[in-house]
Amino acid sequence: MKLLIDFFPIILFFAAFKLADIYVATGVAIVATIAQIAWLRHSTGKVEPMQWVSLGVIVLFGGATIVAQNETFIKWKPTVLYWLMAGALAAGQLFFKKNLLKSLMGSQLELPDAAWRVTNWSWIAFFGAMGVVNLWVAYNFDTNTWVNFKLFGGLGLMALFVIGQALYLGRYMKADEAPKP
Template sequence: MAEKNISQGLKLALDMGPILAFFVGYMLLRDRTFVIGGSEYSGFILVTAAFIPLLALSTLVLWRLTGTLSKMQIVTLVLVVVFGGMTVWLNDERFFKMKPTMIYTLFALVLGFGLLRGQSYMQSVMGEMLPMQPEGWMILTKRVTVFFVLLAVLNEVIWRTMSTDAWVNFKTFGLTIGLFAFFMLQGKLFQTYGIETDKPGE
């Protein structure tokens, strides 16, 4: 399927919609307990069960509209299905809380492996969207690798030492704001190593 362009607003809605829905669902059901099939389930478990197909649906819609999915989106969906499924099946919220740790650790390992080989895997994936000199890509990849490691450690600390409310807020807002702030802080790097491309018609 050929890649198609969609509005950034729609793409953002498909990316962030399931996360925001999870947050709203949790806030509504966090103090409730449900008995299903003779077993008690917390609101967190039920919201997790709903989040899995919702994320799968939004990912499917995004793929149908654009004709493509990034490796990060695919891996994220797989890990959500695996860890979310284990959370619901075993009625244990710890598995879902581990998911961000697994995601960021995995990507840090992949990027780190590329760096050991003298390559920037980020450049091979994002090079067309963000034209930049190879040296700039290597610097950015090193920074992103370290950042992912820090996020993985931070997620572990928060879910193991703080309340579920604190973790949900961190997952919904903290990670999103952190990623946005990190890339905003790379502005000087983009200016220094960015490559100007000719606009159509010039």
């Protein structure tokens, strides 16, 4: 259910784009993200900071897309989010000497500090690269291709990266230790 809630706005964005156009899809994504945040707040009482950031970015860039009738703004939105996530992880590590991934997942996964550092820097590199790839697709292909990439390419690359991370982290899991729920 959580996965569906997480991907709710992008799935509706994709469907609205296929049925209408980029401007309708952008409006749908804004409304869907607001609904997502409202649902999370109502059902769990908690909204993650990155979800608030995502809401702000979609309202800002989506709103600019609709007001200016310029699809370039919405095409920048994924890159901005990716780079904000990379920046937050890097700033935590470099300036605050805090591994934010370990802070978020440390209660679920026991790893040596070196593995946490590698994992953190891997996510920073992945998010940075995804921002670049998004812009490359946005500026070198038509909007339909970009929308397809945003859903299928972005999620596919994320899935491959997560599998790679799982394989890397698997070497630190003890044979008799099951992951904590």
